[in-house]
Amino acid sequence: MKRILIADHHPVTLKGVSCLLKKNDNFSIIGKANNGNELYLKLQEHKPDILIMExxxxxxxxxxxxxxxxSQFPETRVLxxxxxxxxxxxxRSIKSGAAGYxxxxASSKVLLKALNRIAKGGIFLNEELTSTFTSRNVGETSALSRYKKLSSREIEVLNLLSRGKRNKDIAQTLDINEKTVSTYKTRLLKKLKxxxxxxxxxxxRMFQFG
Structure with missing residues (x-):
């Protein structure tokens, strides 16, 4: 069972998501936060598997x-x-480390689909979004498709590389060794062709918008 922290300043959202997940045996809500201070305190206290946040x-x-x-809680997956x-x-959210958006x-069905995919280690982006970018960014379709197939850890490594971090810095940030970072870089080169x-x-950086 995946432990979930919900962070949102709208009471209706907090209650709605809570009610939805109470009916699901795959998830357990271990905390709620309605501002940044509460969020960081509860992340430190509970170290949830998944954070749902506005x-x-x-x-x-x-x-x-x-x-x-x-950066502070690399093991927590963020939706x-x-x-x-x-x-x-x-x-932009995926590029910055989120596992889904x-x-x-969206419907409750889409939210649950996203959570289930993230819980299994995947990345969630709505298929409608892919269609939007296909029509607006001719030639980027195949790149977007490859990007969506990256694991969460591969995206984290890619994020840090794009910010100019060295292998040593990445290893320290993600609490892995430098040899593992090199392995991820090789995988990224291959997967993104x-x-x-x-x-x-x-x-x-093709996927930074706004």
Missing amino acids: IDMPQVSGINALRGIK IFSTHPEEIYAL VPKT VDNLADLIHQS
Whole structure:
């Protein structure tokens, strides 16, 4: 059973998500937070498997907050459940370390699908989003498809590489050894079908929007 922390400043959202997950034997809610201070305290206290969070709430600085959370709590998988436009923020969230993005206009079925995929180690992006980018970004379809197949750890390594981090820094941040970082870099080059680190970083930045 995956332990979940919910962070949102809207009482209706907190109650709604809680009620939805109480009916599911795969998840257990271990805490709730309605501002950034509560969020960090409860992350430190509970170290949840999954964090469901709104990226726009008191004392939370959007994408920067997500990066900070992933840096301090790398083992916690983050699902962004937000009012922000999906086509603008979804891939930026994934790029910054989130394991999935679900807009609050989505159905409960989509939210559960996202949680189940994240719980199994996958990455969740709505198929409708893929269609949007296919129509708006001709030629990026295959790149987006490859990006979506990366594991959460591979995305974390890619995120750190794109910020100019060295193997040693990445190893310390993710609590792994440098040899493992090198292995992830080799996998990333192969999966994203690029020949060198510069091209790898360039491709990762294709998915920053807004």
